[in-house]
Amino acid sequence: MIDDYPKAMALLRKMEAQLPIPARPTAELVSAMRKHHGVRLARDYALQIKSVLYAGDEGGIMCDVTPPGMNPTLCSLTHISVDSGHLLADEIRAYQEARSNKLAGSHQSRKPTSFALRPRKKHRR
Numbered sequence: 001m002i003d004d005y006p007k008a009m010a011l012l013r014k015m016e017a018q019l020p021i022p023a024r025p026t027a028e029l030v031s032a033m034r035k036h037h038g039v040r041l042a043r044d045y046a047l048q049i050k051s052v053l054y055a056g057d058e059g060g061i062m063c064d065v066t067p068p069g070m071n072p073t074l075c076s077l078t079h080i081s082v083d084s085g086h087l088l089a090d091e092i093r094a095y096q097e098a099r100s101n102k103l104a105g106s107h108q109s110r111k112p113t114s115f116a117l118r119p120r121k122k123h124r125r
Contacts, residue, residue, distance in 0.1 A: 002057050002102045021049040022083055029079040
């Protein structure tokens with residue numbers, strides 16, 4: 001499991017009570033918006049988290065950060081930055097770090113641990 005489900009749901013409920021939440025895109029979100037939607041956002045572009053939902057253990061907490069006049073945009077909470085002065089900033093940051101660390105660890109476990117290759121024999125000429 002990537003998320004601690006009870007903690008994730010508790011954070012989701014707290015976030016719902018604080019909506020809208022001011023946020024900024026991370027470099028990953030800026031890159032994805034440019035690549036997949038042709039939208040150029042600056043790293044300091046002011047976003048608003050308008051709604052949140054839980055997309056299961058694979059998706060985690062998702063946020064509607066649709067900029068005015070653009071197509072609906074959902075992104076993972078791990079791809080936005082919340083102002084450090086916000087009431088939930090520390091809790092959100094802790095969730096983001098824990099989820100990112102577990103995701104990084106889960107990808108490592110998919111790598112092969114050994115190879116069955118044998119070195120080539122040298123041919124004498």
